[in-house]
Amino acid sequence: MKFKLKWLAPLAATLLLVACSDDKETLELSPKEGKTEDVVEEAGPYKVVDDRGVEVTFDEVPETIVSLQPSSTEILFSLGVGDKIIGATEYDTYPAEALEIERVSTSVTIDAERVVELNPDVVIAYSNADEAQITQLEDAGLKVFMIQSAASFEDVYSDVVQLSEVMGVEETGEKVIADVQAQIAAVQEKTNTLETKKKVYYEVSPAPDIWTAGSETFQHEILTAAGVDNVFVDQTGWLSVTEEDVITRSPETILTPATYLDDAVGEILSRAGWDTIQAVTNKEVYLVDGDVLSRPATRIGEAVELVAQTVYPDLFK
Secondary structure (H helix, E strand, O other): OOOOOOEOOOOOOOOOOOOOEOOOOOOOOOOOOOOHHHHHHOOOOEEEEOOOOOEEEEOOOOOOEEEOOHHHHHHHHHOOOHHHEEEEEOOOOOOHHHHHOOEEEOOOOEOHHHHHHHOOOEEEEEOOOOHHHHHHHHHOOOOEEEEOOOOOHHHHHHHHHHHHHHOOOHHHHHHHHHHHHHHHHHHHHHHOOOOOOOEEEEEEEOOOOOEEEOEOOHHHHHHHHOOOEEOOOOOEOEEEOOHHHHHHHOOOEEEEOOOOOOOHHHHHHOOOOHHHOHHHHOOOEEEOOHHHHHOOOOOHHHHHHHHHHHHOHHHHO
16 A cells, blocks of 8 residues: 655645645555455445555445545545535535535645534545644544545556545446546557657746656656657656756647636747747647646546647547
């Protein structure tokens, strides 16, 4: 299982929530020992180990949930148990039904008093949550199950397995994973026909404080799975870059999730000195959905397809 702390994206204030995480051990997707479905079928208590290494005991499948991370909320809806969520964060915007859930957290600060009042059967928390607030919830008698947001696709599958065990829907979890993997495979069947891959620059945050994603990030894995070459693959993690860095690497395509700007594409195209970059010269600068590309949940197949369709539109005609 996965117990280590994970990376925290440095630009959460400027983006729709970017997942924070650290490396986790790869989880095999084959049946695991002590699967909770066998225990639940016998109507007895069952245990699931969370990402702190804590063995959380459930007397019965939870009927009410407070989810303190958008990615966990998306996974729970994918598992068909989203209707059990009674508290969420202000960034829980997908699916549409999530917008109707009461807000009990900013994703940074938890309204612990309100969560205690709601008295959920389980709180799905995240590893970088304030320890004092988590302790407050547990001291009030609430059951807290800690999930670390994924830093890789394998981590996403791991999160799906864990939450499906908590909710007693393991078979649904297996199908969700299979569907995501099939969507990615379908995209790669198309991109594998390419003779050369395009060089892509993914701009997380715009000028003057430009940030991008290097290797060992969730976004880099999306780019790689979509059949493109990240121009900053030689760098690790989230990094601040200069305009000169980007100009020197001259990407063929530029992707940006800066939907909060009035005209993110126009701003990039008009930057002084950037007219020597292939992507700018050919006007291959595109605005993409930041939620889809930043949240480590069950839309990763959609994220891979979005990048591939944007960079290689002819493959999807």
